[in-house]
Amino acid sequence: MRWRGRAIVLVLAAVAIGGLVVIPSFGRPYSAPAVWDGAPQFRPERAWADMVTLATRFPRRWSGSADRKAAAAWLADTLETIGLEVHRDSSQASLGDELGRVELENVWGISRGTERPDELVVPLGNYDMASTSYQAASDTAAHVGVLLELARLIHAALHRRTFIFLFPDGEEWGMAGARHFARTFPQRRQIVASLSIEDVDAYDLQALGIDGIGQFRGFAPMWLRALPAAAAEREGLPVEETPPLFEWLQRSILVSATDQGPMLAAGIPSVDLAGHTSAREPQELIYHKPGDTIDKMRPESLDRYGRVMERILRTIDGMPVVPRESDFYLRLGPDRRVPAAPLLLVQIGVFLPLVAAVLVRLRRSGPWGDALRGEAAAVGVILGALLAWLAAVKTLPYLGLMPLWELYPATSRHPALTDVYWIPVVVSLAVLAVAWWALRRLLRRWGMRGASPDQRIALALLLLLLVAAVTFADNPFGAVTFLMLPAFLWIWVEPARTWLGRIAATIAVLAGFLVIVALLVQYGAVQRIGPYILWYVFMGISYGQFTLLRVVLALAMTAVGIRLLQIVFERGSVHE
Numbered sequence: 327m328r329w330r331g332r333a334i335v336l337v338l339a340a341v342a343i344g345g346l347v348v349i350p351s352f353g354r355p356y357s358a359p360a361v362w363d364g365a366p367q368f369r370p371e372r373a374w375a376d377m378v379t380l381a382t383r384f385p386r387r388w389s390g391s392a393d394r395k396a397a398a399a400w401l402a403d404t405l406e407t408i409g410l411e412v413h414r415d416s417s418q419a420s421l422g423d424e425l426g427r428v429e430l431e432n433v434w435g436i437s438r439g440t441e442r443p444d445e446l447v448v449p450l451g452n453y454d455m456a457s458t459s460y461q462a463a464s465d466t467a468a469h470v471g472v473l474l475e476l477a478r479l480i481h482a483a484l485h486r487r488t489f490i491f492l493f494p495d496g497e498e499w500g501m502a503g504a505r506h507f508a509r510t511f512p513q514r515r516q517i518v519a520s521l522s523i524e525d526v527d528a529y530d531l532q533a534l535g536i537d538g539i540g541q542f543r544g545f546a547p548m549w550l551r552a553l554p555a556a557a558a559e560r561e562g563l564p565v566e567e568t569p570p571l572f573e574w575l576q577r578s579i580l581v582s583a584t585d586q587g588p589m590l591a592a593g594i595p596s597v598d599l600a601g602h603t604s605a606r607e608p609q610e611l612i613y614h615k616p617g618d619t620i621d622k623m624r625p626e627s628l629d630r631y632g633r634v635m636e637r638i639l640r641t642i643d644g645m646p647v648v649p650r651e652s653d654f655y656l657r658l659g660p661d662r663r664v665p666a667a668p669l670l671l672v673q674i675g676v677f678l679p680l681v682a683a684v685l686v687r688l689r690r691s692g693p694w695g696d697a698l699r700g701e702a703a704a705v706g707v708i709l710g711a712l713l714a715w716l717a718a719v720k721t722l723p724y725l726g727l728m729p730l731w732e733l734y735p736a737t738s739r740h741p742a743l744t745d746v747y748w749i750p751v752v753v754s755l756a757v758l759a760v761a762w763w764a765l766r767r768l769l770r771r772w773g774m775r776g777a778s779p780d781q782r783i784a785l786a787l788l789l790l791l792l793v794a795a796v797t798f799a800d801n802p803f804g805a806v807t808f809l810m811l812p813a814f815l816w817i818w819v820e821p822a823r824t825w826l827g828r829i830a831a832t833i834a835v836l837a838g839f840l841v842i843v844a845l846l847v848q849y850g851a852v853q854r855i856g857p858y859i860l861w862y863v864f865m866g867i868s869y870g871q872f873t874l875l876r877v878v879l880a881l882a883m884t885a886v887g888i889r890l891l892q893i894v895f896e897r898g899s900v901h902e
Contacts, residue, residue, distance in 0.1 A: 358552035370629035377471030390428025410435030436791035468526035498731030501669030527603035544590030683817035687784035714761035781819035
């Protein structure tokens with residue numbers, strides 16, 4: 327680019343960075359709904375008894391097991407004894423070589439409202455467990471006990487709205503049961519609020535964790551996060567929520583780990599509420615392990631957690647009108663948020679330097695006939711080979727070359743996460759190499775004659791702009807997170823005239839992938855698998871943990887980066 331074009335792009339880049347920095351200044355006050363101020367009637371001894379029954383009578387109740395089926399029958403009988411209208415619904419799911427194709431079963435009980443019976447409130451918590459655990463007292467028996475006690479309390483007196491106490495199966499396997507419910511329940515559009523009441527950590531309860539991540543799309547509305555926080559404060563329980571920067575990352579990825587995810591994906595307002603312990607290291611030692619047993623639980627933890635949940639449910643039931651809010655915002659704190667309009671303007675501004683750089687380069691380069699044809703061939707080879715690799719990865723489980731899970735890979739701490747199947751990895755790489763070779767031969771006749779390096783870079787950046795536009799339409803947070811560095815760095819790549827220039831351009835292109843690398847490292851730590859995160863992502867792409875559109879967009883971004891490196895290193899770019 328010439329100096330005038332560089333100046334324009336630099337100014338726009340400075341404005342974009344400034345916009346990101348001052349996002350907090352766009353924050354607006356937010357008031358939480360008034361919390362029910364009655365005296366909670368939650369009886370922890372009954373919740374404790376239900377927890378002990380589920381954990382000890384059905385200690386191996388992972389999806390597809392005999393204990394899981396018996397636990398479903400016990401849940402249905404318990405809900406019927408309480409007086410609820412009981413429903414059971416089965417579906418099928420593939421859960422790897424260990425379990426194979428299994429039957430999942432959701433169980434729920436309905437307590438009808440008197441004034442607004444068509445407005446549904448759905449407290450839910452899964453009753454299945456990880457196959458690496460035993461009893462699963464903290465994850466999941468404790469919250470099942472709390473939910474059953476809440477069902478008793480709500481059903482014991484008249485209430486305005488209809489409550490559905492849902493116990494989904496398959497939460498440990500991509501929230502399969504909740505996903506089935508959210509997609510098939512006939513009155514799902516009448517659900518005004520859903521609360522994923524999941525996990526009460528062992529030992530002493532220290533805080534209430536609030537999670538609003540949707541499964542591929544959606545996020546908890548602000549009111550459904552502010553209300554639990556206010557209810558917890560009323561009971562003297564601190565709240566743990568993600569800081570704004572990490573919430574931005576959560577909104578960028580949208581891979582949920584609990585049952586609010588599928589609800590949000592279906593457009594149902596939902597939030598996850600977990601009880602967090604003060605003994606983090608001991609809890610970590612038993613998570614998804616045989617040590618998660620009832621002897622480590624505390625009745626007072628169930629009491630504090632249950633009282634908060636009762637306040638939330640009674641508050642929602644007593645609301646004159648349940649709020650209908652957009653899920654597009656950024657939470658700055660319990661009483662502040664950045665609304666949609668300024669947030670969108672800042673996010674759009676991030677890509678203005680890329681737009682300007684593309685326009686400047688396109689304006690100064692030409693003619694475009696041979697250049698466009700040749701560049702389409704060059705990018706087609708790269709992207710076509712990457713898409714062939716993707717097709718192979720998606721097909722391999724159905725060829726019996728790797729285990730088949732329904733949606734997500736195996737649960738956290740499952741040995742399959744570190745047991746790499748090298749044959750499918752090698753096969754997919756072989757498909758990549760063969761596709762690259764075949765496409766190069768097929769498209770070679772288009773050639774690159776008539777295209778200058780400037781034109782090639784301009785067209786590569788135009789493709790990056792197209793990727794950014796589609797990504798932005800799908801998820802503006804994700805577009806900024808994953809494409810901001812490429813949009814800021816790759817626009818400065820120029821045809822290299824020296825080896826130093828080639829090295830600088832290479833560094834700029836590779837730096838565009840730093841966010842992805844950092845997130846892989848961080849997620850590997852969260853999943854407790856370190857470098858095996860690459861195998862985890864391989865499986866996640868294969869099974870559908872990431873949407874097909876987002877995987878294709880990631881590959882298209884990769885293709886642009888590879889193409890820029892090719893242009894920099896092409897013969898003739900360096901003048902000896």
